[in-house]
Amino acid sequence: MNKEKSPPRKRSVARARLERLLDPGTFEEIGSQVLHRSTDFGLEKKRLPGDGVITGMGQIEGRPVFVFAQDRTVLGGSLGQAHAAKITKIYDLALDSRVPVIGINDSGGARIQEGVDSLGGYGELFRRNVAASGVIPQISLIFGPCAGGAVYSPALTDFVGMVADQSFMFLTGPRVVKTVTFEEITTEDLGGANVHANTSGVAHLLFQNETEALEQTRRLLSYLPSHCDEAPPYQPPTDPMDRLPQELETMVPENPKESYDIRNIIQTVMDQGSFFETHAMWAPNVVVGLARLGGHPVGVVANQPLSMAGVLDSNASRKAARLIRTCNAFRIPIVSFVDVPGFLPGSDQEYNGVINHGAKLLYAYCEATVPKLSVILRKAYGGAYLVMSSKHIGGDINLAWPAAEIAVMGAKGAVEILYARELRGHDDPQARRAELEDEYKQEFLSPARAAQRGYIDEVIAPCETRRKLFRYLEAIRTKQTNPIPRHNGNIPL
């Protein structure tokens, strides 16, 4: 039989990216022969290899994953009907098999020549993204353009990673922006990786180059189970669990106004080198991420005194709530480190809907059924005390360091409100104020009262934090609750 020889295939950047992401030699391509059937705008004359996307499966650290990578060398990586069908096919396989999906986005968006077919293709993909949400991990890497409604697919996934000076995401590009609003702005300033990592929060992870992005994506997956009914992956720890880090005794300054970097505490308590921070630059007043404690993955939520004194605001609430919901979906216990002066007051916050965003964080903690542990390090005031995994909203284990202050507000503010009249009429208001502040401190500014009432389970020495958290977590790792069945809760706006 005279078989026609196919031309040698150019090595595709998209395939090379997938091969670098996966364990060597494990990539199996699915649908490499797929061709589009479009006959408009001369497309019938164009043979598009893979229709602009490479799809398939492979392994990461021996665990199966489904993957796709858009190929910008083929009609701009634009998404037409066949392109979309290739991606949704691997999504269906992944969802039925309970295997994670990692997508590399590098595309000019909906293929203009295919009109409604390409729009429909996005719709099919969005539907899979949502069906898979909370069932299997979905990770999106943006390695080039991701424009128009196309941005919604990554936004529907669990983690979005972008590469500095290389990737961008926006609903409408600079040219359309200029036409509609007369604003002149560059691609980078409108939707570059730095914008989404610092300002919008769309990017959970910012990488300096593709190699780092691919390596860190492999690492990220090491904290996540393959699906929501699997235990998060355990790695035998090399860091001893009975370690009593003495440095914790002095890491938090006594003066409540003095700042410190909460990341040092997290890194000291968790298994050495295990903290994987997400959203590192956006809303820096709260620090979130994944880590390991005794080899088991945990989610970390921590107020960051180094930024705005660790106050909670709209974006910090959204950031923490998102991490909590991701962890809860994948059965990852949550450890909260609390040192919070309250919610940020002011018209800016109110106009930005801090009521709803704060409620969103409250909702996430209340809704989470995974083990929830917290440690109050220095202060927990007002609504922020309640919100940060307190016993009252379902915290399972609540610990406090001996110097922790738990109150409706700090001494200064409280005395100002409670004794305004007395102070106004006093001969020496300054001395009296100091006296009253001291009294208030004696009464409230220790964890004793909260511990007496059972709101704090144990007051522990800072150096014991690692060991205690581990022991408690071991005991409640198997926690099960049965929330009342419902169609869905109604997350605040």
Ligand code: HXC
């Ligand atoms: C068809 C496209 C395309 C598209 C690019 N190409 N985008 N073809 N549909 N959406 C083609 C170009 O015609 C060109 O073909 C080749 O891909 C490379 O494109 P260039 O523009 O030369 O590349 P570059 O300079 O690198 O610019 C990349 C780009 C730009 C920034 C992505 O192409 C661009 O702005 N494209 C349009 C982006 C966009 O607005 N998309 C629609 C979004 S709306 P030739 O044959 O010349 O090589 C959307 C709706 C989704 O996606 C709705 C879901 C709800």
